Amino acid sequence: MKSTVNVADFIVNTPTDSVPEHIIHQAQRSLINVFGVALSASLDPSVEALEKIGSHGNQEATVIGRSRSDLNQAALINGYLAHLQDYDDTHFPTILHPSAPIWPAALAAAERRGCSGSDLLAAFAIGAEVACRVAMSVHPWHYDLGWHITGTVGGFGAAAAASRLLGLTVEQTVSALGLAGTHAAGFREAFGTNGKALHAGHAAASGLRAALLSANGFTGPRAVLEGTRGFWSVLSPTGHDSSFVDQLSDTKIDWELANNGLKPYANGVVSHPLQDAVIELRNSYEIDPVDVTSIEARVHPLVLELMNLSPVVGLEGKFSYRHCAAVALVDGAAHEAQFSDARVNDDQISAIRDLVHATVDDQLSEDEVHVTIRGANFDYNTHIPHATGSPQNPMSDSQLESKYRAIASEVIGTSQTELLLSAVWDLPEEQNAQQTIALAGE
Numbered sequence: 001m002k003s004t005v006n007v008a009d010f011i012v013n014t015p016t017d018s019v020p021e022h023i024i025h026q027a028q029r030s031l032i033n034v035f036g037v038a039l040s041a042s043l044d045p046s047v048e049a050l051e052k053i054g055s056h057g058n059q060e061a062t063v064i065g066r067s068r069s070d071l072n073q074a075a076l077i078n079g080y081l082a083h084l085q086d087y088d089d090t091h092f093p094t095i096l097h098p099s100a101p102i103w104p105a106a107l108a109a110a111e112r113r114g115c116s117g118s119d120l121l122a123a124f125a126i127g128a129e130v131a132c133r134v135a136m137s138v139h140p141w142h143y144d145l146g147w148h149i150t151g152t153v154g155g156f157g158a159a160a161a162a163s164r165l166l167g168l169t170v171e172q173t174v175s176a177l178g179l180a181g182t183h184a185a186g187f188r189e190a191f192g193t194n195g196k197a198l199h200a201g202h203a204a205a206s207g208l209r210a211a212l213l214s215a216n217g218f219t220g221p222r223a224v225l226e227g228t229r230g231f232w233s234v235l236s237p238t239g240h241d242s243s244f245v246d247q248l249s250d251t252k253i254d255w256e257l258a259n260n261g262l263k264p265y266a267n268g269v270v271s272h273p274l275q276d277a278v279i280e281l282r283n284s285y286e287i288d289p290v291d292v293t294s295i296e297a298r299v300h301p302l303v304l305e306l307m308n309l310s311p312v313v314g315l316e317g318k319f320s321y322r323h324c325a326a327v328a329l330v331d332g333a334a335h336e337a338q339f340s341d342a343r344v345n346d347d348q349i350s351a352i353r354d355l356v357h358a359t360v361d362d363q364l365s366e367d368e369v370h371v372t373i374r375g376a377n378f379d380y381n382t383h384i385p386h387a388t389g390s391p392q393n394p395m396s397d398s399q400l401e402s403k404y405r406a407i408a409s410e411v412i413g414t415s416q417t418e419l420l421l422s423a424v425w426d427l428p429e430e431q432n433a434q435q436t437i438a439l440a441g442e
Helices: 003-013 021-041 046-053 071-084 099-113 117-138 149-165 170-181 194-215 231-235 243-249 269-285 301-306 321-331 347-353 397-425 434-438
Strands: 089-091 260-262 292-299 356-360 369-375 378-384
Touching: 003 117, 003 149, 003 170, 003 243, 021 071, 021 099, 021 117, 021 260, 021 397, 046 071, 071 099, 071 149, 071 194, 089 117, 099 117, 099 149, 099 194, 099 434, 117 149, 117 231, 117 243, 149 170, 149 194, 170 194, 269 292, 269 301, 269 321, 269 369, 269 378, 292 301, 292 321, 301 356, 321 347, 321 356, 397 434
Parallel strands: 292 356
Antiparallel strands: 089 260, 292 369, 369 378
């Protein structure tokens, strides 16, 4: 099986109306979420650094919450914004964050070419399917080597969505995938820094650029996945499973966007069941943090592998299960405010962090936890089988809208927040998606 050609054929020749309605609905949900979290992140001072070093060409594309820019810069910054707060989404089988690299490339391509809302949603769904299946083909070997799968695999999805919207042929799309794949990058060492979100921005921009170059005759490797020195051999030398990609030739595939979850908390997803548990016990028993002597948890192995930082700054708090549990107990929340430098260095939060301990239970699923909170006169415990936001316990449309309104309205005001929300829900009937995208701008 020629895996890369097979992927390109899926990208180009899948009819828009063959994408299932429930997958289109998931695409709409993910776009609402991306607009909300990127708008919230657009106020972060670090964005100015990206703007200063970028090109200052035409203003062809919307930068969410900021001034318009050229296509490449818009994709780069939007990808960065969508992932900066770690408040985006997660494909649970692989821990890939598909929306942050793929939506920015799709939005920029849509503004360049002009397309209907239904075509835009289908392109994202197809790009996400490509990224998720490439991620599945190398999981867990690739991630275990230290690669950040959103940065390395996200570019394939970005190139897929952009190639489809730009009207590339199968041959051109093969080259676009090859060019995107050869720019795959991102190490997990960057977690807790701005570099992590830059991975998503780079993947978005490199995927879009790959499609634009290929549209103008630029060539890339034809076997970027399966080649002797291709993605599988070089970036996942300890193992891969091509069947996940080759299944794209099946006209009745089970779409992976159904296994994507939206986040209720602005931090690493594997700590979400712990936060659910602590908040549940806190609220059910009206626990006063000063009375707590220990918080003990049995967790999935990824919690200690990914969330074991001792935080000094806010971004590091997003990858500290102890900090996540501490703010869940004290604040009953884990939004962006809980991950400021000040909150990480707060005396009460620091003291509670020292009381949090976790042990690995290999029998638990990724979104499961057992938690006990103890005090001198109490011993409360709970079991979370599926964390809020997981595919088995998804955020409802109403919960998503509440999250979106809370974070978007702080940047663009209530009126524009509602206009943008309504426009995304109406995208399947919209003939020109550019009007909706522009509502997310400054």
